[in-house]
Amino acid sequence: MDLKEIKALLRLMEGADLEELEVAEGDRRIRVRRRSGVSSMPTVSGGPRHGGTPLPAATGVAPEATGLAPIESPMVGTFYRAPAPGADPYVKEGDLIQKGTVVCIVEAMKLMNEIESEVSGRLVKVVAENGKPVEFGQALFLVEPA
């Protein structure tokens, strides 16, 4: 089961307005589940393509559905949780953050861009994966607004 097939499944889910879809092929199985009121976004992956690399489940979130506000990436690049390798992450789950708090770095074209939160509240979930590419508009964190 390769990435293209998984992306096609996501689109199928969206088109048919499904909440959950499970596909089995031989001894491989993939299940994708959507939160209600959400559109699934294809996420970017960097590096060589290998069949069987699972995609994270849908990352777009509608605040009305879950009460959580996403912090979205304003650029394309690589997501890092900490200012440098080995250093403490800028924020962790449970932290209280303000609008303007630096929450992560997105590295683009050799520049480390500090990303600031647009919302104040409690950081509930780190959604993006450290060291992995992110695209414009991709949810990085989920915040429970204050």
Place this chain on the structure above:
Amino acid sequence: MFSKVLIANRGEIAVRVIRACRELGVGTVAVYSQADRDALHVALADDAVCIGPPPAAQSYLKLDRIISAAEVTEADAIHPGYGFLAENPHFAEVCEQSGIAFIGPPAASIRLMGDKAAARRTAEAEGVPVLPGSRHPVQDLEDARRLAREIGLPLIIKASAGGGGKGMRVVDSPEDLEPSLATAAAEAAAAFGDASVYLERYLADPRHVEIQVLMDGKGNGIHLGERDCSIQRRHQKLLEEAPSPALAEAKRQAMGQAAVRIAKAAGYRNAGTVEFLLDPRGDFYFMEMNTRIQVEHPVTEMVTGLDLVKAQLRIAAGEPLRMTQADVRVSGHSIECRINAEDPERFLPTPGQLTTLRLPGGPGVRVDTHAYSGYHVPPFYDSLLAKVIVHAPKREEAVAVMRRALDEMQVEGVKTTIPIHQRILQHPDFLAGRISTQFLMRLLKSR
């Protein structure tokens, strides 16, 4: 050959480039705005990266996000398509600096030919005829008046940094010079960020004939014949054909050789197009050079049997040209009709959802499109929906194939320019090959 190419574009040309890459075994990365999530180029590419919200200025023109997308997907080359960043020399430079191959000419050639006054000087230096005009951008009103006396009227004011019909004004009488200079400069500043303009003799009703060139950057350059693109509305091409009904073989070779000389003098590499105007006597004059693959490239592909996008990829990957000028064969006749999602009466774009899309097929018909049944045509970009291209042994047969193909084609949900094309294809002047740049405007006025 590259292992992965990022296509910095959208719509039909992005699909075109992806197709060439697939056939060469090259991986593909699409970039897309939030309005293009369901676009065909996104579905066809191996990988896709969202680069911004719908407006082009915040997505397809965001050089930094595109480079970044190439970096995170480990693409080793970028194809810029046409429009957007394709003729932005800074973009070509940043690609090279980032270690990513730019599938196109060197930045210096883009910059040289992008300066229309400098491009004219290059042609002149190669002994290619240019229309009487200013050798440098206009300094001030006095300079303009002096030039106008030398050049003669009517003349046209053109943006040095421009193209696409913007920043142009025709001046028929001396008292129009001052106000037209002001508006042309203002338009040029708004469209291209550069108010400099130059002056040129204006031909009232020329033919627009352009030559396709391929240069490999290793000293080899060939031309692939001409395309006649005289059928235009407000400097926007609507129908193109190859060969031109106006050219005999001797003229074709003279123009072709002139085009290759100009491209060499510009240090050009990869595919490019040199545009000429032909006056009623058949004398040709250099107009400008387009340093990119063009929308109408398929008509050249149909008559030569060559894949120009694959040629672009090969040249960019460092391969020498596989053909000499003697190997180039032009066979038969090809016509392309640009089907735009526009109201055919008022030419206003009509975005919307394609509730029905039935594309033509059969012998001699090729359709290049990103549209599909159910596709939402977004309002943020140009209105080109599909290119219908036909090829047949003779011009009359090509016209018959195109008329048949456009009759078969059905598009519902948006309006299209198909009715205009059908009128053109029945017009006696068109059928006789008596076309020039005013042809379409005359046809539209004569309802």
